[in-house]
Amino acid sequence: MNEFERRLLDAVQQSAWIASVARPNQKIVDIEYYNYNTFIGAVVAGTQDQSVIQVQSDSDFAITYMSGAVVIAGAAVATPIATLQITDTGTGKTFFSAPTLFSLVMGNAGLPFYLPAPRVVAPNTNLQFNFNNIGAAGPADVYINLLGARIYYAG
Amino acid sequence: MADVARNWRVPLPPTKWPQDTLKVPHGYGKMPAVDIVNSKIVKREYFTYVLNFMGVTWNNFQTQILEFTKDGDFWLSSVNCLTLNAATNAVVIDYFGLCTITDQVTGYNLFNGGVPIPTMQIDPNPALSPYRLVVANIIEPYCFLRGNSAAVTVSGPGSAAVAEYNIYMVFHGWKEYANAAI
Numbered sequence: 001m002n003e004f005e006r007r008l009l010d011a012v013q014q015s016a017w018i019a020s021v022a023r024p025n026q027k028i029v030d031i032e033y034y035n036y037n038t039f040i041g042a043v044v045a046g047t048q049d050q051s052v053i054q055v056q057s058d059s060d061f062a063i064t065y066m067s068g069a070v071v072i073a074g075a076a077v078a079t080p081i082a083t084l085q086i087t088d089t090g091t092g093k094t095f096f097s098a099p100t101l102f103s104l105v106m107g108n109a110g111l112p113f114y115l116p117a118p119r120v121v122a123p124n125t126n127l128q129f130n131f132n133n134i135g136a137a138g139p140a141d142v143y144i145n146l147l148g149a150r151i152y153y154a155g
Numbered sequence: 156m157a158d159v160a161r162n163w164r165v166p167l168p169p170t171k172w173p174q175d176t177l178k179v180p181h182g183y184g185k186m187p188a189v190d191i192v193n194s195k196i197v198k199r200e201y202f203t204y205v206l207n208f209m210g211v212t213w214n215n216f217q218t219q220i221l222e223f224t225k226d227g228d229f230w231l232s233s234v235n236c237l238t239l240n241a242a243t244n245a246v247v248i249d250y251f252g253l254c255t256i257t258d259q260v261t262g263y264n265l266f267n268g269g270v271p272i273p274t275m276q277i278d279p280n281p282a283l284s285p286y287r288l289v290v291a292n293i294i295e296p297y298c299f300l301r302g303n304s305a306a307v308t309v310s311g312p313g314s315a316a317v318a319e320y321n322i323y324m325v326f327h328g329w330k331e332y333a334n335a336a337i
Binding site for chain 2: 020021063079081095096097098099100101103104105108115116117118119120135136
């Protein structure tokens, strides 16, 4: 690690952002941008399907943005009539209190959804995405991105 | 000179999180200022509460109670919604109704007199004015203590041409936990 990287890591570790997601009493050795993504294909109108992202075993993943797109008949749908629920299968906790409309939590008009606080996923954890095409149009191809930072700890 | 530059280091003060005491400002629900010891908070993470107002008839109102779970305090940061014509599922962007959110414990109304729902609605058409885009931001995040609840009311008028509206509303923020096991 060069001097710039070391000072940058020092500065990041002093921030409220990292204080709210870092494991207590463990030394952070690196933080890097990363993007997990998944795809759910051909969800017929009136049906649901799911997909899983497995977080790698070498680092925590702190999610800061979420973005997604629903494509029907080759064209992206601006406001898909579909719901989404995300479940952290490691803790059993969901991201939303109930399945909610896709564009309310996955960004809109080309802009991602910016999480008001990071959401950390532990290493080797599966994130399950349940997509329900409640509208009349389909089949829908669903693209989902989770943008954030991988946090590496010593030891 | 080069040695000074290489060894110079600004001691960055640690940013205070979580804040040691949670202050409820004077005037919230006509209460005096309250300090709540918050130093046992060990973790926070993003969470969104969801309320769906189905079949809101035009020129009418509907109230639902948003129950906050007991596992952590919830800090409300912003509110979004999307309004659909209940019959056709078409997006409605000019439902000129009002939304009020009332803390059931303090009686505090987050939006004095209500906030126009079009200002909370995500804009599905980027060709429209960018000032209509995005959220109703709570300027200073508001804390609902664990186990608390809020009464959320949406009211018309809307349009007689749309018999019923479905309003999907999300409350974005984060939960703060006191239990290290969570």
